[in-house]
Amino acid sequence: xxxxxxxxxxxxxxxxxxxxxxxxxxxxxxxxxxxxxVGLIVPVGxxxxxxxxxxxxxxTSTFNGMLxxxxxxxxxxxxxxxxxALVVMFSTEYVAKFPRFQGEYYGLILFSTAGMMxxxxxxxxxxxxxxxxxxxxxxxxxxxxxxxxxSTEAGLKYLLxxxxxxxxxxxxxxxxxxxxxxxxxxxxxxxxxxxxxxRNPALLMGMTLLVxxxxxxxxxxxxxxxxxxxxxxxxxxxxxxLSVASKAAGFAVVLRVFYTAxxxxxxxxxxWSTLFAILGAVSMTFGNIVALTQTNIKxxxxxxxxxxxxxxxxxxxxxxxxxxxxxxxxxxxxxxxNLGAFIAIVAISERINSDQINDYxxxxxxxxxxxxxxAVALLSLTGIPPTAGFVGKLYVFNAAVQNGLLWVVIIAVxxxxxxxxxxxxxxxxxYLAEPASAEKVxxxxxxxxxxxxxxxxxxxxxxxxxxxxxxxxxxxxxxRP
Amino acid sequence: MESIxxxxxxxxxxxxxxVFIAFLPKDNARAIKICAAVFTFVSVALAILLFxxxxxxxxxxxxxxxxxWIPQIDVEYYLGVDGLNLPLVLLTALLGFLAxxxxxxxxxxxxxxxxxxxxxxxxxLGVFASLDLFLFFLFWEVELFPMYxxxxxxxxxxxxxxxxxxATKYVLYTIFGSALMLxxxxxxxxxxxxxxxxxxxxxxxxxxxxxxxxxFFLLFTAxxxxxxxxxxxTRLPDAQTDAPTAVSVMLAGVLIKMGGYxxxxxxxxxxxxxxxxxxxxxxxxxxxxxxxxxxxxxxxTDLKRLIAYSSVSHMGYVLLGVFALSTASLTGASLQMxxxxxxxxxxxxxxxxxxxxxxxxxxxxxxxLARQMPIVAVVFSIAGLAALGLPGTIGFAAEFLxxxxxxxxxxxxxxRLWTILGVTGIVVxxxxxxxxxQRTFYTEPREQFNxxxxxxxxxRFPIFVLVGVIMLTGIYPALLTEVFQMGIGPIVRHLGF
Numbered sequence: 009x010x011x012x013x014x015x016x017x018x019x020x021x022x023x024x025x026x027x028x029x030x031x032x033x034x035x036x037x038x039x040x041x042x043x044x045x046v047g048l049i050v051p052v053g054x055x056x057x058x059x060x061x062x063x064x065x066x067x068t069s070t071f072n073g074m075l076x077x078x079x080x081x082x083x084x085x086x087x088x089x090x091x092x093a094l095v096v097m098f099s100t101e102y103v104a105k106f107p108r109f110q111g112e113y114y115g116l117i118l119f120s121t122a123g124m125m126x127x128x129x130x131x132x133x134x135x136x137x138x139x140x141x142x143x144x145x146x147x148x149x150x151x152x153x154x155x156x157x158x159s160t161e162a163g164l165k166y167l168l169x170x171x172x173x174x175x176x177x178x179x180x181x182x183x184x185x186x187x188x189x190x191x192x193x194x195x196x197x198x199x200x201x202x203x204x205x206x207r208n209p210a211l212l213m214g215m216t217l218l219v220x221x222x223x224x225x226x227x228x229x230x231x232x233x234x235x236x237x238x239x240x241x242x243x244x245x246x247x248x249x250l251s252v253a254s255k256a257a258g259f260a261v262v263l264r265v266f267y268t269a270x271x272x273x274x275x276x277x278x279x280w281s282t283l284f285a286i287l288g289a290v291s292m293t294f295g296n297i298v299a300l301t302q303t304n305i306k307x308x309x310x311x312x313x314x315x316x317x318x319x320x321x322x323x324x325x326x327x328x329x330x331x332x333x334x335x336x337x338x339x340x341x342x343x344x345x346n347l348g349a350f351i352a353i354v355a356i357s358e359r360i361n362s363d364q365i366n367d368y369x370x371x372x373x374x375x376x377x378x379x380x381x382x383a384v385a386l387l388s389l390t391g392i393p394p395t396a397g398f399v400g401k402l403y404v405f406n407a408a409v410q411n412g413l414l415w416v417v418i419i420a421v422x423x424x425x426x427x428x429x430x431x432x433x434x435x436x437x438x439y440l441a442e443p444a445s446a447e448k449v450x451x452x453x454x455x456x457x458x459x460x461x462x463x464x465x466x467x468x469x470x471x472x473x474x475x476x477x478x479x480x481x482x483x484x485x486x487x488r489p
Numbered sequence: 490m491e492s493i494x495x496x497x498x499x500x501x502x503x504x505x506x507x508v509f510i511a512f513l514p515k516d517n518a519r520a521i522k523i524c525a526a527v528f529t530f531v532s533v534a535l536a537i538l539l540f541x542x543x544x545x546x547x548x549x550x551x552x553x554x555x556x557x558w559i560p561q562i563d564v565e566y567y568l569g570v571d572g573l574n575l576p577l578v579l580l581t582a583l584l585g586f587l588a589x590x591x592x593x594x595x596x597x598x599x600x601x602x603x604x605x606x607x608x609x610x611x612x613x614l615g616v617f618a619s620l621d622l623f624l625f626f627l628f629w630e631v632e633l634f635p636m637y638x639x640x641x642x643x644x645x646x647x648x649x650x651x652x653x654x655x656a657t658k659y660v661l662y663t664i665f666g667s668a669l670m671l672x673x674x675x676x677x678x679x680x681x682x683x684x685x686x687x688x689x690x691x692x693x694x695x696x697x698x699x700x701x702x703x704x705f706f707l708l709f710t711a712x713x714x715x716x717x718x719x720x721x722x723t724r725l726p727d728a729q730t731d732a733p734t735a736v737s738v739m740l741a742g743v744l745i746k747m748g749g750y751x752x753x754x755x756x757x758x759x760x761x762x763x764x765x766x767x768x769x770x771x772x773x774x775x776x777x778x779x780x781x782x783x784x785x786x787x788x789x790t791d792l793k794r795l796i797a798y799s800s801v802s803h804m805g806y807v808l809l810g811v812f813a814l815s816t817a818s819l820t821g822a823s824l825q826m827x828x829x830x831x832x833x834x835x836x837x838x839x840x841x842x843x844x845x846x847x848x849x850x851x852x853x854x855x856x857x858l859a860r861q862m863p864i865v866a867v868v869f870s871i872a873g874l875a876a877l878g879l880p881g882t883i884g885f886a887a888e889f890l891x892x893x894x895x896x897x898x899x900x901x902x903x904x905r906l907w908t909i910l911g912v913t914g915i916v917v918x919x920x921x922x923x924x925x926x927q928r929t930f931y932t933e934p935r936e937q938f939n940x941x942x943x944x945x946x947x948x949r950f951p952i953f954v955l956v957g958v959i960m961l962t963g964i965y966p967a968l969l970t971e972v973f974q975m976g977i978g979p980i981v982r983h984l985g986f
């Protein structure tokens with residue numbers, strides 16, 4: 009038992025409590041944001057210490073294998089902290105909508121980030137479930153923070169469907185535990201291997217229920233019903249947070265569970281691989297086609313996020329190092345891209361008080377930099393080079409082709425064509441339509457800085473993907489020694 | 490000499506110009522144009538230098554620049570030219586330079602316009618200069634964005650044009666094609682383990698996932714859409730008609746050549762067996778393109794649309810030449826690409842001039858312009874005659890070589906019949922070209938055009954340069970064929986004839 013390995017999460021908890029307590033005493037609420045942001049440097053520093061202090065061969069497990077602090081979980085924790093930092097940064101102006109609860113707002117973001125970090129490092133079903141609940145409960149509260157009709161409805165929907173999915177997940181975990189006699193992922197793998205090629209339908213049933221439970225988190229069809237309403241109703245920075253952090257943590261758990269616990273023998277793998285391939289193909293097709301008709305940009309991005317869950321699942325289906333590192337790379341690129349899009353939306357919507365795509369008309373004239381940032385993000389979501397989105401798609405599709413999943417790849421690339429239509433429509437409205445008024449739309453310095461960081465990341469990853477690919481491969485190597 | 494990265498310089502000077510322009514004040518249109526002209530001039534000057542010092546006795550790619558870029562999936566920054574792509578790089582640089590002069594009168598948002606134009610030039614140059622398939626694909630995709638903006642912002646607005654419709658259609662068609670190409674490239678990479686186009690052309694590819702013809706057609710479809718080949722041609726007339734003049738020049742001049750180049754460089758040279766097997770089908774499609782394209786052109790009453798449709802027909806010759814699979818026919822097809830680039834580029838520039846002066850594009854409302862604008866009439870006529878293949882122009886050299894090569898090829902059964910059918914396209918071409926020239930310039934002069942002026946010196950510069958190239962290469966085509974043959978030689982040897 010090594011508490012130091014848990015230090016980043018613990019520091020986040022302390023930070024969250026500090027922010028909430030501080031809220032009681034300070035008048036200038038802006039300070040809370042500063043404290044949250046600066047405080048996030050602590051876990052980053054701890055990651056560095058953890059990385060430096062590691063001996064080879066590293067002993068990565070702690071609490072009897074409940075938590076694994078390996079390069080995989082460190083990669084995701086690092087990504088999640090960056091996401092949280094950006095979300096805190098671009099909440100600057102938005103929090104004015106709920107002046108009384110700013111401490112809780114930042115506190116809950118930090119709590120859910122800690123939960124997601126635990127999700128990424130869980131090595132066992134129970135701790136996965138607890139981490140998931142920590143994340144979800146914080147998010148339920150965050151989604152209804154605006155306290156208007158839409159936000160409350162979104163929060164309630166999220167809570168009800170989320171609880172349902174947790175129940176399904178628990179059921180799946182119970183089945184797996186019942187058959188294998190352990191909740192430890194490595195132990196499950198051993199038990200399945202020991203059982204030989206016995207094809208136990210209950211095991212498949214448990215696996216399927218796990219997919220259903222996680223499918224809710226990663227917003228895959230057919231567990232996507234909550235996505236559009238919640239994305240539309242939630243405070244926009246939280247929508248951004250949900251769309252990337254929740255998805256990243258969800259996929260981290262999925263990778264961990266399926267690559268470790270169900271990583272062999274072949275018949276198990278081929279079962280879930282096919283399942284993910286089909287779900288992926290359906291998700292992206294559904295998401296893209298429904299997104300075509302959306303007029304609200306947050307709803308559009310909601311369907312786009314369903315579609316992207318589909319692309320990422322193509323990587324999951326392509327079992328092996330290329331597939332898993334592809335998923336990890338794609339998630340990192342997607343996180344920066346989608347955050348960039350949401351930062352731009354916060355900046356614009358705050359001033360024009362609308363999420364309607366048509367109201368973005370002529371935004372290139374009214375706010376050239378923000379419009380450019382949004383355009384870059386949308387191009388990256390489409391997958392046009394040189395952006396992170398392009399390299400990510402290419403990498404994932406390449407992995408899928410190598411595993412003989414050409415049919416999914418062809419569906420996926422055709423989907424990109426469909427998606428180009430609705431992404432570029434926003435670009436077109438911003439650059440070609442006449443602005444409704446000549447009034448400039450400017451964002452505050454912090455929001456602009458966050459937008460710049462996200463956009464720069466998208467472009468830099470697009471041009472120089474090699475370091476991030478190496479990091480993703482190092483993270484993915486955890487599964488196949 | 491070897492150490493200077495010529496190709497990178499040619500490639501990135503336009504981008505550098507675009508970055509430079511981004512920092513200029515946006516009201517200073519003059520400085521923006523001069524900046525664009527200077528940077529593209531450096532590019533074309535270097536390209537000409539490259540063409541001169543290109544070693545015509547050596548085999549393989551020259552001026553190679555190669556370094557690792559994404560080592561995990563074997564992607565390299567790998568540029569180089571051989572006989573096949575060198576003339577196309579030169580053509581692109583030349584038209585990119587002249588396009589700046591052709592668009593000298595752009596008044597709407599000149600800063601953004603020239604940035605897009607320069608980015609467009611770089612992306613096309615990149616497609617031709619890349620020897621890494623991934624890099625090739627990357628530049629291929631990058632071209633979309635400037636193109637979309639150029640057509641949809643500076644294109645022909647309603648009621649005469651449908652710029653946004655055309656731009657969207659162009660982008661969706663191209664993305665559809667590149668989506669298939671991406672699948673093809675990935676399977677190809679999986680089968681060969683490399684993105685190096687030349688290496689793929691050398692060794693035999695073993696099909697590992699799907700049969701070779703399937704990969705071939707995934708790739709071919711993308712190029713055929715770009716070319717455009719019947720029945721995937723409908724985006725092109727729309728895009729070319731609604732694009733601003735200089736962009737039509739680039740589009741017709743070099744962009745669609747990316748398709749032809751892709752077919753030769755990738756489809757034919759990497760899949761020689763498949764190319765032989767399916768040559769009869771593809772030749773048939775080529776000849777249908779020729780005849781159908783020419784027939785549709787005959788029906789057009791809009792001057793610009795007429796030229797746009799004629800591209801479909803002319804690119805049919807390229808297909809015929811390529812899939813006749815002989816040295817002469819492939820060289821002819823390559824020369825036809827170059828020739829069409831120059832000639833159609835010039836034709837679009839002339840249409841732009843006529844429209845700018847008269848504000849009329851409809852053939853029935855034009856007439857007798859030879860009196861009011863003699864220089865435009867003469868240059869337009871030269872371009873028209875080159876398009877229909879008059880001896881002494883490059884059009885003749887290209888078409889003659891293509892037909893001779895195809896007719897004498899023994900690669901395909903029944904090729905002679907197809908060639909003869911293809912030749913009838915020339916008759917129709919002559920028909921619509923002469924008819925168009927006659928109706929625009931040589932009827933009774935019309936009163937309404939009396940105040941219309943001729944081309945100014947600034948406008949004469951680019952068109953005179955193009956006329957010069959048409960004449961020079963028409964009289965001495967060996968200047969180009971010699972180089973093209975160096976690139977075609979290895980491909981044909983690989984085909985096994």
